[in-house]
Amino acid sequence: MAPPRQSALSVKVERPKSLTELAIDQIRAAIVRGELGFGEALSESVLAATLGISKTPVREALLHLKMEGLVEVHPQRGTFVFQLGEAEVANICRFRSMIECEALADGMEHRPEALIQALEKCLDDMAAAFSKQQHDEFPRLDTEFHNAIIESCANGYIQSAYMLVAAQLTALRYRLPAENSQVTHCQDNHRVVVDAIRANDAARAQAILREHIQSTEQAYLIACRNMVAPARGERAAV
Incomplete structure (x- = not known):
């Protein structure tokens, strides 16, 4: 019997993004990359004109x-890019x-092979970018490394909780100085975490990851002080 002929209609058509989704992508990218500063006022009229x-x-x-968490709405005052205090x-x-x-710990227990594979790819990608002096790629690759840890988790509640701060963390990463020492420090910490995971030492992997995260706090504080919008005007080009 001949195999059934595959219908051309078996491939689903990708739905085009709505104007709202396109606006979300554009404004999010402008905030995350620092084109819109922390605390900067966002004018609906200016944004609409800029985006057409x-x-x-x-x-x-x-x-x-x-x-x-990327936007704050203050009644009687307006809408602003988020801003964090100390x-x-x-x-x-x-x-x-x-x-x-x-x-x-959850990923090491339930999806260890997928976790190691995803993190090793992140290490390889970061090493390749570093060798080519592509330091502007560092925030994206750093985000991918930490997101891979969350995605390996089988507990949906943990994943949902992380989404409360994921976008803000990405925005903070893009405001860190892209210096060789910063990139090297991050690469070294990531590599040691992966080594502990390979050794199936969850306690050590957690301890190293915790120390790595704590070491970023001061850098984030400096980024918040340096990147605050000088005035809450209505520049909102994206």
Whole structure:
């Protein structure tokens, strides 16, 4: 019997993004990459004109980004890029440490091979970028390494909790200095974490990861001080 002929309709058509989704992507990228400073005012009219769309999808995009923690809405004052004080930076680092360390232990227990494979790829990609002096790739690759730990976790509640701070952490990474010492320090810490995972030493892997996260707190504080918008004006080009 001849095998059934595959229908051309068996391949699902990818749904095009809506204007709101496109606005979310563009505004998120501008915030994360530092094109819009911490605490900077966001004008719906300016954003809409810059993106060439109406204010409705922009308004919906800002509400979505508020849920991601990238935007703050203050009644009677306006909408602003998020901004963290010293206590908030300390809290986000402690929260991140708890979540990532638990996710790491869970991943080592339930998905060790996938975890090691994903992290080793991140190490290879970061080493390749470093050798080519592509330091602008560092924030993205650093984010991929830590996201791989979360994605290896089989506990959906842990993954959901991490999403509360994931976007803010990415924005902080993009504001760190892309110096050789910074990249080397991060590479070394990542490599030691992976070595402990390969050795199936969860306690050591967690301890190294916790120390690595704690070491970023001061750098994040400096980034927050240096990258605050000088005035809450209405520059909001993306």
